[in-house]
Amino acid sequence: MPATNISLPVNDAVASAHSAFSEYKKTSPAQKVLFLQAIAAEITAAGPAIIPVTQKESNLPLPRLEGELIRTTKQINLFADLLKEGSWVRAVIDVKENPATDIRQMQVPFGVVAVFGASNFPFAFSVAGGDTISALAAGCPVVHKAHPAHPETAAMIAACIHRAAEKTGMPPAVFTTVEGFEAGMQLVNHPLVSAVAFTGSFRGGKALYDAAVKREKPIPVYAEMGSVNPVFILPHALQQNGYDIASKLVASNLLGTGQFCTNPGIVVMPPLHDAKSFLDTSAQIIGSSKGGVMLTSGIHEAYKTGVQKFGEHKGVTVKATGAIEEEKATPHLFVTTADEFLNDEHLQEEVFGPSSLFVETDDKAALYNIASALHGQLTATIWGTEEDLKEYADLITILEDKAGRLLINGVPTGVEVTAAMVHGGPYPATTDSRTTSVGTDAIYRFTRPVCYQNFPQFLLPDALKDENPLGIVRKSLGH
Amino acid sequence: MPATNISLPVNDAVASAHSAFSEYKKTSPAQKVLFLQAIAAEITAAGPAIIPVTQKESNLPLPRLEGELIRTTKQINLFADLLKEGSWVRAVIDVKENPATDIRQMQVPFGVVAVFGASNFPFAFSVAGGDTISALAAGCPVVHKAHPAHPETAAMIAACIHRAAEKTGMPPAVFTTVEGFEAGMQLVNHPLVSAVAFTGSFRGGKALYDAAVKREKPIPVYAEMGSVNPVFILPHALQQNGYDIASKLVASNLLGTGQFCTNPGIVVMPPLHDAKSFLDTSAQIIGSSKGGVMLTSGIHEAYKTGVQKFGEHKGVTVKATGAIEEEKATPHLFVTTADEFLNDEHLQEEVFGPSSLFVETDDKAALYNIASALHGQLTATIWGTEEDLKEYADLITILEDKAGRLLINGVPTGVEVTAAMVHGGPYPATTDSRTTSVGTDAIYRFTRPVCYQNFPQFLLPDALKDENPLGIVRKSLGH
Known part of the structure; x- marks a missing residue:
C-alpha cells in the first residue's frame, strides 16, 4: 500500500x-x-x-x-x-x-x-x-x-x-x-x-x-x-492615549524577540498631527530597545534579509532601530505611506522578528482601502474610543472577512487557550x-x-x- | 482584481x-x-x-x-x-x-x-x-x-x-x-x-x-x-430473510432508474449455499424488470459504456439483464469473486444507473479484505441478525472509516433531511x-x-x- x-x-x-x-x-x-x-x-x-x-x-x-x-x-x-x-x-x-x-x-x-x-x-x-x-x-x-x-x-x-x-x-x-x-x-x-x-x-x-x-x-x-496581524489606530484613541498605545504595541512587537505568529507587524495610523507624536514615541521606545538571540541562526538570517529588504525599499523609511549587537536581532521600526503600501503587496509580507511597519494614511478612505487590501490574518486589532468605533464601524465588517480573531484596544500576542479562541484565519494565515x-x-x-x-x-x-x-x-x- | x-x-x-x-x-x-x-x-x-x-x-x-x-x-x-x-x-x-x-x-x-x-x-x-x-x-x-x-x-x-x-x-x-x-x-x-x-x-x-x-x-x-454504496449480507440474515433482502435491495437499485448517489452498486455475499438462492432471487427480479429513460442521453451513453465494460471483464459474469428497450437503460446484475474484486480497482467504479455487482466471498477474511479495500463511500450497509452483527462486529469498525453513513438492515436510497444526517464521506465519495x-x-x-x-x-x-x-x-x- x-x-x-x-x-x-x-x-x-x-x-x-x-x-x-x-x-x-x-x-x-x-x-x-x-x-x-x-x-x-x-x-x-x-x-x-x-x-x-x-x-x-x-x-x-x-x-x-x-x-x-x-x-x-x-x-x-x-x-x-x-x-x-x-x-x-x-x-x-x-x-x-x-x-x-x-x-x-x-x-x-x-x-x-x-x-x-x-x-x-x-x-x-x-x-x-x-x-x-x-x-x-x-x-x-x-x-x-x-x-x-x-x-x-x-x-x-x-x-x-x-x-x-x-x-x-x-x-x-x-x-x-x-x-x-x-x-x-x-x-x-x-x-x-x-x-x-x-x-x-x-x-x-x-x-x-x-x-x-x-x-x-x-x-x-x-x-x-503566521501573519502580520495589522493594528488600526483610530483618531480619538490616538489623541487621548497615544503614549499608552505606543508602549503597549511596541512591547507586544518586541516580546520574545518578536518570534510570535501574532506579533503586530503592521500599524495603520490616521491622518493626524497626533500621529507624529505617537510615531515618535514608538520610535523612541524602539530606539532604546535591545534585541535578543533568535531561535535559530536560520531564523536570524531570514530576519536580517527581511529588514534589509524593507530598508532598501524606496517607499519605506527606517524610523528607528534598537541596539545592534553581535548574534542578536536588532529591532526595527519602518514607516511607509498608504499609497506605497497599496502599490506593493510585498510590504504585507511577514518579517518574523522584532520589526514593524507603520503605515500613514491620508484619510478614512485610505484606511479602509488598506483594510480591504489585506491578505488573510490570524488577528486584526483596532484601537479606538467609543466615538471612533462608531464612526469606523465598517472597519469591523471588513476585518471580519480578513482575520480569525478581532481585538479592540488590546495586543494580539498572548493567545488564550479556551473554547472561545480562534487561532486561525483566512489564507495565507x-x-x-x-x-x-x-x-x-x-x-x-x-x-x-x-x-x-x-x-x-x-x-x-x-x-x-x-x-x-x-x-x-x-x-x-x-x- | x-x-x-x-x-x-x-x-x-x-x-x-x-x-x-x-x-x-x-x-x-x-x-x-x-x-x-x-x-x-x-x-x-x-x-x-x-x-x-x-x-x-x-x-x-x-x-x-x-x-x-x-x-x-x-x-x-x-x-x-x-x-x-x-x-x-x-x-x-x-x-x-x-x-x-x-x-x-x-x-x-x-x-x-x-x-x-x-x-x-x-x-x-x-x-x-x-x-x-x-x-x-x-x-x-x-x-x-x-x-x-x-x-x-x-x-x-x-x-x-x-x-x-x-x-x-x-x-x-x-x-x-x-x-x-x-x-x-x-x-x-x-x-x-x-x-x-x-x-x-x-x-x-x-x-x-x-x-x-x-x-x-x-x-x-x-x-x-457519488459512490457504489457497498452492501454486506451476513450469513444468518441471508438464510432467514434472503428473499426479503433481495427484493428490497434490487428495488433500491432500480429506483429512479438507478440514478441516485446512494444507489447500492456493490453487494458482498457470504460463502453459503443460501447465497445461491439469494442471487437467483435477485437475478429473477432483475430479469423481469424494465428500465427507464435516463436523465440525459449523455448519462445513458455513459451507462451503456459502463455496463459494457463490466460485461466484457473476464472476471465478471452477467447474471441477469432487464428488458431491452429503445432509449431506455437496461438493468444489469453482474457477479464476480472476491479475488477478482480485490485484484482490479476498476470494479469499484460507479456505473451510474440500474446496475449492480454482486461479489461472492469464500470466508469471513475475504469479506473483511473487501471492506478494507473499499474506497471512500457515501454509505455502507450491513444486513445481519443479532448473531451476525456480533460475530462481524469488526466490520463496523472498518466501514466507519470508509463511509459517511452506516446502515443496518435497510437500503441506502432515501436520504432523510435531518440534523442527524451525513450525506458525505471519505474521498472519492x-x-x-x-x-x-x-x-x-x-x-x-x-x-x-x-x-x-x-x-x-x-x-x-x-x-x-x-x-x-x-x-x-x-x-x-x-x-
Whole structure:
C-alpha cells in the first residue's frame, strides 16, 4: 500500500500508527482521559530536567520556558476535561415513530495524523503541543516530525508520551516520531496518513499543502503560517492615549524577540498631527530597545534579509532601530505611506522578528482601502474610543472577512487557550480558515461526522446509545 | 482584481454578488428567515407551472417530481427554522474577571459561494437545492451555474428566488446565475469566489477541486461525487430473510432508474449455499424488470459504456439483464469473486444507473479484505441478525472509516433531511469528508469561526451580546 519511494523509518512509523488506530479508536473516553493526564504528569515531572536542555537549544529565556511548559500541561489537561465532559462529539439523535426513523450522528477520528513541530514554541506547539494533543484527544494516532531546532527536547518529551502510553495501556504506536526534511515530505505523501498539522513559515506550510492536495487521495492540511496581524489606530484613541498605545504595541512587537505568529507587524495610523507624536514615541521606545538571540541562526538570517529588504525599499523609511549587537536581532521600526503600501503587496509580507511597519494614511478612505487590501490574518486589532468605533464601524465588517480573531484596544500576542479562541484565519494565515489550532475546537481538525442509521442499541457507539452511558449532553430531535 | 481571462458575465455576476455580500451579511436572522420562507412559497406557487417543464427536461416521472418539489420547499423551511432557533452559530462566550478576559466566538459567512446544479435532482440539488439554500442561510450570496440538462427549470426556479429577494428586501445580487462549462471553470477561478459546492460525477468534481487548490488563494470545494454504496449480507440474515433482502435491495437499485448517489452498486455475499438462492432471487427480479429513460442521453451513453465494460471483464459474469428497450437503460446484475474484486480497482467504479455487482466471498477474511479495500463511500450497509452483527462486529469498525453513513438492515436510497444526517464521506465519495451536503449541518460548509476579543457590547454581533437579544442557546464559560 505505501508508495515505494517512502523510506523505511517513515513506512514503519506510519504502518505501526495505522495498526494502533483500530485499537486506539476503541479505547473509551475515560481511558483517553487517563492517557492525556499521564502525559501532562510525565512532562511536569520531567520539566526540571527538560527545561535547561530546551534553553540551550532554543535560546529562549528560562522564565518563558517555565511558563510555556505549564501552559502546555494545562492545555493537555484542558483536552482531558473536554473528553471527560464528552459533548464535543456533537451527538445528534433523531428517532421518529412515523415514518420509522432512527438516525444518529457523532464525530469520529480520521486516522493517522502527521504533526510538524514548530520552532518558536518548543513545548506548546511541538511534540506534546496543541496539534499532537488535539489529535490524540480526537482518537487519532500521531506521527510527529520533530523540529530540527530542538531535537533533544523533542526526544525527552516524546519519551514522556511513551511512558504515559505504557502506564495507561495505550498501544505504543499511538505516538511515534520521524526526523528530517525528507521524512516530513514522505509523511505527507504516505497513503495511510489522513491529515497534517503544521505551524511555521508560509513556504513550509504551502509546500505541505501542495503535496497533500496532489495525492491520489487528497488529505486536509492545517498549516498555521503566521501573519502580520495589522493594528488600526483610530483618531480619538490616538489623541487621548497615544503614549499608552505606543508602549503597549511596541512591547507586544518586541516580546520574545518578536518570534510570535501574532506579533503586530503592521500599524495603520490616521491622518493626524497626533500621529507624529505617537510615531515618535514608538520610535523612541524602539530606539532604546535591545534585541535578543533568535531561535535559530536560520531564523536570524531570514530576519536580517527581511529588514534589509524593507530598508532598501524606496517607499519605506527606517524610523528607528534598537541596539545592534553581535548574534542578536536588532529591532526595527519602518514607516511607509498608504499609497506605497497599496502599490506593493510585498510590504504585507511577514518579517518574523522584532520589526514593524507603520503605515500613514491620508484619510478614512485610505484606511479602509488598506483594510480591504489585506491578505488573510490570524488577528486584526483596532484601537479606538467609543466615538471612533462608531464612526469606523465598517472597519469591523471588513476585518471580519480578513482575520480569525478581532481585538479592540488590546495586543494580539498572548493567545488564550479556551473554547472561545480562534487561532486561525483566512489564507495565507492558514490553509484552512474553518479551524483553529489553539483552544478545544482544535480537535475538530481530526474528526469527521458519521451517521448511524437503524442501528440496534448494542451496536451503537456509547455516545449514541439510548441509555446515554457516558452521561453526555446530546441533541435529540423528533421526540 | 478578477483575473483577466474571466468572461464578462461571470465577472459581473461575481462582482455584484460580492457587493451584495457586505449588505446581506448585515441582514438579521429574522430577515433571512423571511427570505428563505418566501423562496419556498414562490416555488410552491410556481410548482404547477414548473413541474411539466421539468418533466420534459429530465424524463423523470411526475409523482417523483411532485415529491421532490415538496422535499425541496420543506428543506428550505428547515433552514429557515434553523436560523429562527439560532444556536447553529455556535456562540461561545468566555468572560473572566481575573485575569480580565472577554473572548467570544461565533460562525460567520465565508463570502460568495459558487453552486453547481446536479442533473439527477432538478429541484432538491439544483437551483434552490440544499447547496444554494445552506449557503444563503449561512449569509453567503450564491452564484449558481445551472445544469445544462434542465435550463428552463433552472430559469423558473431562479425567478422564484429573485421574486423572494425582491419581496423581502434582499440585495438582488444575493443570487445570480451563469451558464455553460467555461463559465463554471471561470467561477471556480474567480478571486472573489470563496467556496464551491457541487454534486455530480467524480470527473467533474475532481476538476473543480484541482482548479480550486491551484488558485493563488485556494478555496474549499465541497464536491459530492457519488459512490457504489457497498452492501454486506451476513450469513444468518441471508438464510432467514434472503428473499426479503433481495427484493428490497434490487428495488433500491432500480429506483429512479438507478440514478441516485446512494444507489447500492456493490453487494458482498457470504460463502453459503443460501447465497445461491439469494442471487437467483435477485437475478429473477432483475430479469423481469424494465428500465427507464435516463436523465440525459449523455448519462445513458455513459451507462451503456459502463455496463459494457463490466460485461466484457473476464472476471465478471452477467447474471441477469432487464428488458431491452429503445432509449431506455437496461438493468444489469453482474457477479464476480472476491479475488477478482480485490485484484482490479476498476470494479469499484460507479456505473451510474440500474446496475449492480454482486461479489461472492469464500470466508469471513475475504469479506473483511473487501471492506478494507473499499474506497471512500457515501454509505455502507450491513444486513445481519443479532448473531451476525456480533460475530462481524469488526466490520463496523472498518466501514466507519470508509463511509459517511452506516446502515443496518435497510437500503441506502432515501436520504432523510435531518440534523442527524451525513450525506458525505471519505474521498472519492466527496472532496471533504468533514461535511455533509444534506441536513442542516450543510450550513457549516460556508462558515468559519471568528473570535471577538475585548469588544464593547455595542460592537458585538447580536449573537454574542450579554443581553442575548436573539434569545439563542449559547455556551458560556468562565463564570
